[in-house]
Amino acid sequence: MPPAPVTAPQDHADLLVLGAGPAGLGAALLAAGRGARVIVVDQSSQVGGLCVTRHRGALRYDLGGHIPFVNDADRHAWLVGLLGDDLVWVPRPVSSWRDGAIRPGRFLDQRPAGIPRGAPPVDAPEPGLRESARDALAVRFGAQFVDAELRPYLEKIDGVPLERIPGVRPLRLMREQAAPDGFWFPRRGIGQLMDVMARAVTDLGGQLLTETTVVALEVPDDRVGAVVLRHGGGVSRVATRQVIVSAPPGAVARRLVPAPPPDAIPPLRMRAVCIVYFEVARPDVTGEAWVQIDDPRVPAARIFEMPNWSRAMCPEDRSVLGMECYCSPTADDPIWGCSDADLAGRCATALADPLGWVADAGQPRLAEVVRVPAGYPAPDLAQLDAINAAPRLLEGVEGLWLAQGSAVVDAIRAGEDCAAAALAAAR
Numbered sequence: 001m002p003p004a005p006v007t008a009p010q011d012h013a014d015l016l017v018l019g020a021g022p023a024g025l026g027a028a029l030l031a032a033g034r035g036a037r038v039i040v041v042d043q044s045s046q047v048g049g050l051c052v053t054r055h056r057g058a059l060r061y062d063l064g065g066h067i068p069f070v071n072d073a074d075r076h077a078w079l080v081g082l083l084g085d086d087l088v089w090v091p092r093p094v095s096s097w098r099d100g101a102i103r104p105g106r107f108l109d110q111r112p113a114g115i116p117r118g119a120p121p122v123d124a125p126e127p128g129l130r131e132s133a134r135d136a137l138a139v140r141f142g143a144q145f146v147d148a149e150l151r152p153y154l155e156k157i158d159g160v161p162l163e164r165i166p167g168v169r170p171l172r173l174m175r176e177q178a179a180p181d182g183f184w185f186p187r188r189g190i191g192q193l194m195d196v197m198a199r200a201v202t203d204l205g206g207q208l209l210t211e212t213t214v215v216a217l218e219v220p221d222d223r224v225g226a227v228v229l230r231h232g233g234g235v236s237r238v239a240t241r242q243v244i245v246s247a248p249p250g251a252v253a254r255r256l257v258p259a260p261p262p263d264a265i266p267p268l269r270m271r272a273v274c275i276v277y278f279e280v281a282r283p284d285v286t287g288e289a290w291v292q293i294d295d296p297r298v299p300a301a302r303i304f305e306m307p308n309w310s311r312a313m314c315p316e317d318r319s320v321l322g323m324e325c326y327c328s329p330t331a332d333d334p335i336w337g338c339s340d341a342d343l344a345g346r347c348a349t350a351l352a353d354p355l356g357w358v359a360d361a362g363q364p365r366l367a368e369v370v371r372v373p374a375g376y377p378a379p380d381l382a383q384l385d386a387i388n389a390a391p392r393l394l395e396g397v398e399g400l401w402l403a404q405g406s407a408v409v410d411a412i413r414a415g416e417d418c419a420a421a422a423l424a425a426a427r
């Protein structure tokens with residue numbers, strides 16, 4: 001169970017955290033554990049950010065397949081400390097679907113003949129900030145392999161040509177988000193981890209406010225002084241010298257007082273995702289936890305089967321498939337612009353043909369379509385300066401710390417690092 005909501009904040013805090021997703025909760029947990037007076041605020045009614053678990057009758061499913069990629073013993077021990085026996089091992093790697101068959105390993109894990117899986121293929125220098133994914137990958141794997149094997153999937157996810165995707169992005173995904181043998185997972189979904197973290201924060205004396213928005217972030221002389229919050233009980237001013245930003249930087253930068261010049265924070269093109277959930281009257285459909293699909297006939301780029309992550313997610317005789325359809329949140333986008341019913345129809349058809357996982361498109365029963373309009377800023381070299389504008393602005397303010405991660409555990413770690421730095425600075 002998540003902690004009970006609080007309606008009004010205390011009037012001062014050692015540390016105020018904006019956003020209660022993995023990064024914000026990671027920051028708050030570390031700081032509260034060190035005895036700091038912490039307040040966490042989130043505009044949503046629920047903690048967890050993108051890492052929430054939804055319920056529908058006896059079914060539980062996550063807002064997208066969310067593997068907490070754990071690559072070190074300390075983080076594993078940390079997870080065990082929070083989840084105990086509810087941390088389960090899922091002995092299935094992410095797979096990819098190609099030419100009518102599922103094969104082990106993500107598209108990013110595939111390797112040209114002669115280059116072993118997982119090994120760094122070419123001793124190439126780290127890509128420069130503006131180097132494209134096409135160039136960064138081609139120097140490591142050869143252009144022919146990249147265009148045939150990696151391009152279709154990466155373009156399906158990010159929505160721009162490989163020549164415009166920053167090179168650091170796929171290399172980071174390769175290194176940090178690999179789970180070649182399987183992964184650890186909370187038995188009742190990724191949201192369970194978030195709820196447990198939130199509970200630990202409040203047990204340690206931290207204050208957690210949901211449905212709370214930032215009205216102003218007062219930064220006289222480029223130094224954090226206070227945060228004005230609107231919440232269920234009205235408007236409150238919280239005096240603080242340290243603020244961690246895990247909410248989108250642009251949204252926070254627009255609340256700075258004094259205000260930055262109007263053109264200092266350009267609007268960003270975002271990447272969205274529509275997740276179509278189906279209930280199937282079988283215990284297992286794919287045998288897999290997560291399958292990546294680059295085929296353009298399938299609207300989804302990733303399909304996850306929740307009971308193969310944890311059998312506790314739905315009854316023994318049923319399965320839940322989530323189909324992640326990446327798109328732009330604009331009316332002319334062929335996915336976003338579709339009605340829920342039309343998109344679900346296209347997804348159900350694809351499950352029958354070409355995937356062949358159900359006998360006919362009428363077999364899976366639609367559970368829900370969830371739309372996430374702002375999944376992440378479109379990773380496009382053409383908007384790199386716009387992406388970096390708000391973070392630069394915030395980094396110029398003393399006492400403001402930016403906790404940004406591109407994955408669950410990465411975000412938790414970023415939050416913890418910021419909290420440690422903020423507490424050290426406050427001393």
Ligand SMILES: Cc1cc2nc3c(=O)[nH]c(=O)nc-3n(C[C@H](O)[C@H](O)[C@H](O)COP(=O)(O)OP(=O)(O)OC[C@H]3O[C@@H](n4cnc5c(N)ncnc54)[C@H](O)[C@@H]3O)c2cc1C
Nearest residue numbers: 019021022023042043049050064066067247406407408411
């Ligand atoms: C479909 C999908 C699948 C994914 N799969 C994986 C995966 O398998 N493994 C993995 O590691 N990662 C995955 N990710 C990425 C992962 O979800 C993110 O990296 C992680 O959630 C980032 O955590 P965060 O705390 O930085 O941000 P978020 O989770 O986005 O949380 C930010 C919080 O800030 C709040 N907020 C926003 N604006 C404001 C405001 N103005 N004031 C106050 N609060 C605000 C939001 O309500 C939210 O709670 C996936 C993402 C998506 C969309």
